[in-house]
Amino acid sequence: MLTALIVLPAVGALVVGLLPKRRTELYMPIGVTLSLPALALSGYLFATFESGVAGFQFVERAAWYEPWSVYWHLGVDGISLPLVLLTALLVPLALAASTAINHRVKEFVVYTLLLEAGLIGVFLSLDLFLFFVFFEAILIPMYFIIGIWGGERRIYAAIKFFLYTAFGSALMLAAIIALAIIHQRQTGAPSFSYVELFDLALNPTTERWLFAAFALAFAIKVPIFPLHTWLPDAHVEAPTAGSVLLAGVLLKLGTYGLLRFNLGLFPQATVDFVPVLAVLAVIGIVYGAVVAIVQPDLKKLVAYSSVSHLGFIVLGTFALTSGGLAGGVIQNVNHGLTTGALFFLVGMIYDRRHTKKIEDFGGLAKVMPIYSGLFLFTAFASIGLPGLNGFVGEFMVLLGSFPSLPIHVIVAASGVILAAIYMLWAYERVFTGIPDKPENQKLLDLSVREISILAPLVLLMIVLGLYPKVLLDRIEPSTEAVLDRIEAVTDYRVPVPGRIDQVLAGGGE
């Protein structure tokens, strides 16, 4: 079943690629249709996924090349499940929102579907070789999406994006090879299996180097301050669908990778590196938010807000507490939904006005009431208004991280306030007041198609804000297992009340 999840979009891409040239107007609808089976299948996966179980489910394993011990090894657990769903959800929406793409439509659909296949592959791979293959392969479709359909400086942005991430993953590949060979020295056979590599006895220095190589690759992807400089360029230049998938899913590869591989494979080094990464995360939260305030460009503002929001996820991950880890995972989803929606919204106004500059707008609330209502709603979700999804994730991260990193949390909490400043100030400048510019006075409000693109995201924001348990039940066993393992292997003990059962029992006195 997991193989089908990867293969379906790839087959879809092939089908679109073979379509005859003439009917250009059909490519988009067909693309959307072809991405629906994967969505349906991932929905089925979510429904049949057994909650309360920590290990990998639906595991598939087949030899790919035995002498190297490389396997087609897939599995899903509570950490990857939400991200698979998110990917499968965002791709059809992104395609449906791409009506502004009017040249080389076929290629666009092909690349988007290939991107989906690669992304799902990354989240499902349990073999490090396979993981790397998908991790690196997604650069190509993304590179083309930015480079062909992007804004004015698209080529610069595309190459910067490509080289930055490729540089990070090169060192990770070295670390993967090293792991396999260490496994061979210890047991006689090389292995790339995530599960088997648990049993390695690494000496502390090696472990730190390997941790650093993995962490660098993921830190560039997240991006963690000071490796974030590719992100604003890529976001600003990318077409709407590219931005949505970039923020919604690609960045999550970083946070997912940190949690899955750095915490999973190198527990001791994780504990050693907590001070460094937690500080960088906090810097990212504050820096991203402060820089976002002064952005004159809406898209850039959302891009920098991503740096800030992802800082929360990294902070939660390296807090090494129940709340931090689970909050981080659920915040992955939340950020994908809200930032995805924000990029959709910015794209919709850009399609009408062909500008993203905040100063070009003003008083849109009178002209486009539905649009501004949805924008405000999404902004609230992004800020973390209680009752909406953003609140759940950020609150869990902050509350959960407090026992282990109190000072960091105090500083990081300012990020929430700063978020309110940049979001609401931007809202004020764009939507309130009188629409004094003539171009703004005749803008059409959202069409049914655009509303139906945003509707599922808005709905999920409410659902996850009111009833996050539906995800948390599936996430928590897996994140608890990560903590159990760190406690088993290292001297680290989760501080009281860092564990979920202690929190539920009332602080664990």
Next chain:
Amino acid sequence: MIEPPDISWLGILPELILGLGAALVLLIDVQWKPRSRVLCQAAGIILALAGIAALIQRVWLAGLGPEEQTAANLTPFGGMLVIDQYGVFAHLLLIVVALCGLGAGWRFFESLGRRGAEGLALLLLSTAGFALMASTPHLVMMFLGLEIGSISLYVLAGFTRTETASEEAAIKYFLLGSFASAIFIYGVALVFAGTGSLHLFEQRVFLSSNIVLRPAVLLAGLALTIVGLAFKVTAAPFHSWAPDVYQGAPAGVVGFMAAAAKVGGFAALVRLLSTGFADYASTWALVVAGIAVLSMLIGSFLGVVQDDLRRLLAYSGVAHAGFILTGVVAGRSGTGGVWFYLAVYSVQLVGAYAVVAAVSGPSSAGSALSRYSGLGKRQPFLALGLTVLLLGMAGIPLTSGFIAKFGVFQEAWRAGFGWLVVVALLASVVSFFIYLRVIVAMYMGDASDELAPPLGVPVRAVLMVAMAVTLIFGLLPAPLLRLAANALPL
């Protein structure tokens, strides 16, 4: 009484077919004066026959029991040749490269008119030479193969006499190439002085059973042979001829020139190092690693600033020589990785130059990058093909280039050269930029109004094959990996 040499027709069958075939092509031309298309077809058939001969060798080898696979049984012609999986793989690969080269140069050979036969004969002869070079354990024989192959290539480089660039390329290639050959044969002489033998198997026995107290002569000889072969495979710092020659030589044959010389050179180098000098691995591995580092860095960094696609591919070839050398460092255990890399890369190289020939005309010299601007609109198939091949050369996952890089890197790491792998990985990130520039020009640049000539069937076929090798072995590499892993020298 003088013992007659043991003549094994099977042992020399592929080379024999190629050599006689070259003569046959010339004779057909003189006797019947057919159209050059017929001659190209004849050359194709000859190559196919040679390929069948190599397959027969393979089947024969597979039929031998392990106890029969001794040096005495497998080295016909008094030890001048060897039939082993290693040589057979080299033969098959060279023939595939030559067939692709024939397809890529089809239009070129046709355009030559009466001289087409000579060009085809040279193509066959150089294939025969490099095949010989790959299947001999005797150093003098190796030198002969090297010369047969190289001299044919010198002539091919200057085949369009009217173009000054072509002439310059030929002269440059010839002078520097013969200089390198001289260095190689001087090295062979010193190795002979150091070990008392020209035969790799005897050298292996000598070196493993004796301790050479004063190895200066031996090591100098080894170093010089490495330098001579490094020149042929365009490893830095012996690469400086390659960009000029590949830029000036007729577009139709550049791919074959570059790929065949690389295959032959690496086949000889790996056999030399991992049989004759297997016990000196700790000595030569460092030297080879040094050449590898230089090649990767020089190739990647200088490739970035090239404005001519052929020079760019030449520098990327220097970088690839470095990547392949990382596998050579691992010695015998790295052989499989080296073969897989060579197999994939040489076909990609011929395919890429086939695109060059199609875009800038078969006998032209020079292919400015600006001419590829907007190729994605003008010639979607060519652009798609070149993109796939370039991504393969870059080593992006899901292409066979990635598997190839991974294979040599992991063997190098296993052999204790972790630092070399890290350098190689960083160099390959730099080299991404080389390929991205071309792709950017093709898909994101403005289209010029230039009308490209229609594509012939052979070029299409070559591109299809190269794309298939890049993509199919990227997804399911196991068959070729197994084949390559079995291609060990005796």
